[in-house]
Amino acid sequence: MILVTGATRRTFLAGAGGTLAALALAPTSASADAKMVADEIRKLYGDRPLKDGRIKLNLPSIAENGFAVPLSFEVESPMMEADYVTSVHVFADGNPSPLVVSYKFTPLAPKAAASIRMRLARTQSVVAVAEMSNGDLYTASKEVKVTIGGCGG
């Protein structure tokens, strides 16, 4: 019985220590905002118009754990030499740095679709921008509520 109590106490102390360590790891750098995302998009594509549609962006509305938020997308396209999706960029406007991932597709890809897991520091909007081989740009975005931030804090 004494042994069991001891183990419980050790477990408790280890847990408390872990919490303190996690607090010490809280990020200090400023986070991105919607304007930074807009600036990044302008840097990549200039002032070309962004259209809505063609991108199906799948994200949870509420993410309990910001360390691994599932993201998947599919861009509507025939994916043939004459007409395909050349790139897809994903941004998060509340992360320390807005860009999350960039995909470069070739016509060999049968679908401009992928899924990945990403970190989200806090509740924020995730924005995807797809560029077509004819230069058209499409965008989609979704807000994700984050319960526990995923950038060390």
Add this chain to the structure above:
Amino acid sequence: MAAPKPRVRIPSTAKAGEVIEVKTLISHEMESGLRKDGAGKTIPRKIIKQFTASFNGKEIFRADWQPAISANPYQSFFVRVPETGTFTFEWLDDDGSVYRSEHTVAVE
């Protein structure tokens, strides 16, 4: 840390022209370069910065990963199998290491 180990789920046979989903996972801490250690020193960034998928040496797509990608990164995507051939998946680490995984898919 042990050397990152890629894991890939891909069928070994397919019909000619079939579109298949490939799921990949690799063990890697994806250290963002933003975290601090107990002494308040920033832990240097060390992530896998690029993933490439190719078929018989021709690139299908590539993904440039940023520090916002989760630890032990998962990546799934679609490929077409035009003929019997080899898919190569490569993960490029910040330190220059390349982790490679090759899979032959036979057309029935």
